[in-house]
Amino acid sequence: MQKIRNKKTGIPRVVPAAATHQVRIIGGQWKRTPLAVLDAQGLRPTPDRVRETVFNWLNHLLDGEWNSARCLDLFAGTGALGFEAASRGAGQVTMVESNASAVRQLEATKGKLRAEQVSILRGDALSIASRMAASADAENNRFNLIFLDPPYHQGWLEKILPICTGLLRDGGLVYAESEQVLDCETPLDWLAGWDNVRADRAGVIFYHLLRRNIPAEN
Numbered sequence: 001m002q003k004i005r006n007k008k009t010g011i012p013r014v015v016p017a018a019a020t021h022q023v024r025i026i027g028g029q030w031k032r033t034p035l036a037v038l039d040a041q042g043l044r045p046t047p048d049r050v051r052e053t054v055f056n057w058l059n060h061l062l063d064g065e066w067n068s069a070r071c072l073d074l075f076a077g078t079g080a081l082g083f084e085a086a087s088r089g090a091g092q093v094t095m096v097e098s099n100a101s102a103v104r105q106l107e108a109t110k111g112k113l114r115a116e117q118v119s120i121l122r123g124d125a126l127s128i129a130s131r132m133a134a135s136a137d138a139e140n141n142r143f144n145l146i147f148l149d150p151p152y153h154q155g156w157l158e159k160i161l162p163i164c165t166g167l168l169r170d171g172g173l174v175y176a177e178s179e180q181v182l183d184c185e186t187p188l189d190w191l192a193g194w195d196n197v198r199a200d201r202a203g204v205i206f207y208h209l210l211r212r213n214i215p216a217e218n
Contacts, residue, residue, distance in 0.1 A: 023080050026052045028087030030113055035078045038101055045078040046149055046177060050202050054175060055084060057198045057209055058145070061173065066090050072132075072167065073147040074125040074160065079106045081147040081175070086115050090145075093118045096125050125150070126160055133166035142169040152179040158190040165193070165212060173197065174210040181206045 022034040023045045037045055046054075062069065066089035073082035076095035086093045095118065097103050103122045110118050121128055135141070146164050150156035157178055164174050174194075176182060181201070184194050198209040 023048055023078060025080075025084055025087050026055060028084070028089065030083065030087040033083075033087075033113070035080055035083065035109060036105060037078050038099075038105055044149075044151070045080045046207075047202065047205070050177075050205060050207055051080060051084055053200060054207060054209070055088065058173070058175075059088070061197070061209070062144075069144045070094075070142070070169075071145045071147065072096070072129075072143045074129055075148065075150045075156070076106060076120070077102055077149070079109055081149060082118065083109065083113070083115065085145070085147075086113075086118050091117060094143075095120045096128050097122060098124055125156070126163070129160055129163045129167060133163050142172070143167055144169055144172050146172070146174045148174060149177040157182075158188075161190055161194070161210075168212065171211065175207070176210055177205060177207045179204065179206065182208050182210070184210070 021037050023037060024035065025031055025033045026048060035045070066085070069085065069090040071082065071085045071090050071093045073079070073093065073095045076082055076097040079095055082093045082095045095106060097106060097120070100122065103120060106120050110120065132141070146167060148157060148160060148164075150160070157176060161174065161176065168174070181199070182191060182196065184191050184196050193212055194210045195213045196208055197211050200207060
């Protein structure tokens with residue numbers, strides 16, 4: 001909260017932190033729960049309509065078996081993706097966010113929802129993902145699903161997608177949102193070895209479900 005002094009009375013008044021709008025959880029036990037969107041640089045939550053489409057895809061691909069899913073949200077922001085997964089029954093959700101105000105908001109939402117399956121880490125997504133992939137227990141702590149919704153035009157996906165290879169369980173999925181289509185048939189090194197399982201577009205948002213491809217045996 002910010003305090004601004006009234007020019008006439010000299011009495012300070014409390015002005016709440018700016019929030020541009022809200023998004024909501026689409027499905028599951030916390031359906032319709034609003035999530036506040038802080039007015040912070042680079043904070044751009046996945047729109048409700050896009051999340052509804054993506055989680056319909058995921059529900060089909062997971063056969064509705066969310067309880068065994070371990071999820072990693074590397075650019076959590078408002079927590080819209082991570083809390084959506086938890087609402088639908090994901091067994092474990094780890095959120096990573098670097099913005100201190102956003103982390104406080106995530107902690108407040110976690111407390112409000114009593115979301116004990118959610119853990120929140122403050123820090124740089126690239127550094128935390130690298131440490132996770134290099135840890136001695138990495139093999140036993142891989143994820144079924146990784147969410148990547150980084151700030152646009154900063155080259156985050158090309159840096160972090162290769163690291164996800166060491167974080168995914170066999171057959172695991174990566175949700176990647178970007179300002180351009182990710183064409184896995186292109187010769188870009190950082191997309192090599194990935195297949196587009198699903199992809200779509202909503203305005204200027206391109207969103208994809210990716211999976212590591214398995215070379216056919218001779």
